[in-house]
Amino acid sequence: MAPYPYYSPSRGQKLDDAGADRPRLSAPDPVGRFHVARQQDGRPIAVSAWRVTTENPAVADAVGGLYGGVPQMSDAGDEHVVEILTRRVHIPxxxxxxxxISLRMVMRGAGETFHLCDGTRFLEPSGARGSLCGCPASLADRKAAAQAGRGPTPExxxxxxxxxxxxxxxxxxxxxxxxxxxxxxxxxxxxxxxxxxxxxxxxxxxxxxxxxxxxxxxxxxxxxxxxxxxxxxxxxxxxxx
Incomplete structure (x- = not known):
């Protein structure tokens, strides 16, 4: 396998679902992330099998060896991570x-997070943590609020x-x-x-x-x-x- 350069992303780097996922609060960073898509011209494009990203070249080599695909620096907007476009659609x-598993409700815009809760109480900012967030009790009502631009979406x-x-x-x-x-x-x-x-x-x-x-x-x-x-x-x- 041909060598490839390796870079570590900064802590302030913003990531998304189609690229590398956003880190979860109060959770250790995973060694790699699985995706159903990659970014192309700012839009999510589905790929034919699992896409995996990682900051660790050894992990990239191991995933490529297990599931096919050649580790390479991402050209899909994740310039600081290695990606593997695997050949597997089933992963044990x-x-x-x-x-x-975990769920949080998030509302973002213009590079900022405006709302972050667990569906009942705020998780951020620290001054509001634990106070009622005001989200509807039912998921259907939360979805309606999000579609109207008035509420967060699930993560x-x-x-x-x-x-x-x-x-x-x-x-x-x-x-x-x-x-x-x-x-x-x-x-x-x-x-x-x-x-x-x-x-x-x-x-x-x-x-x-x-x-x-x-x-x-x-x-x-x-x-x-x-x-x-x-x-x-x-x-x-x-x-x-």
Whole structure:
């Protein structure tokens, strides 16, 4: 494998779902991140299989060796990370119980975070932490508020190890899917009742359908499977309008 340069991103670097995911507050940085898309001209573009980014060249080499793909410096807007466009759509994983998943509601704009809560109480700023955030109780009402530009959107994070090489460290997947947020209680219950670590699969799925008006629509989404539990994740990367 040809050598490639390595750079460490600054702590202030802003990242996104289609590029490298935003770090979660009060959580250790993962050794790598899984994505359903990459940035191209500022827009998320789906790829044919799992995309993995990492700041560690040894991790990149290991992922490429396991799942195919040549580690290379990202040219999709993540200039400080190495990316691997793997050849795998199914990745066996292990999760460490309920603590492997988390949800927070976030509203951002112009490079700033205006709202960050757990759905009930503020997480930031520190002066407001623990006070009621004012978000509606139901997810449906939260979604309506977000679509009207008056409320935050979900940010679900799943942490896991690669079942094929668990000693490599913890990876993460961050999704802004409302569907995944809605299914989170079911997944949490499955993780609560299963032995730790919980064996699962990350599946990269292509969804295709035709609207009532005859428009063909397709998008990619990850599916998180734990036993017989399926959780449909990120469905926001649409390939056709």
């Amino acid at each position: 994983v292990s999760l460490g119980g309920r603590g492997a 679900v994070r799943v942490d896991f190890r690669l079942a094929d090489l668990p000693e490599l460290g913890v990876f993460s997947l961050v999704s802004t899917s409302w569907e995944l947020a809605a299914e989170l209680p079911v997944l949490a219950a499955a993780l609560d009742t299963a032995a730790v670590p919980v064996v699962g699969v990350l599946r990269y799925e292509l969804v295709e359908f035709t609207t009532r008006s005859g428009i063909a629509v397709s998008y990619r989404r990850p599916v998180v499977e734990v036993g017989s539990t399926q959780v449909l994740a990120q469905d926001a990367v649409r390939l056709a309008a």
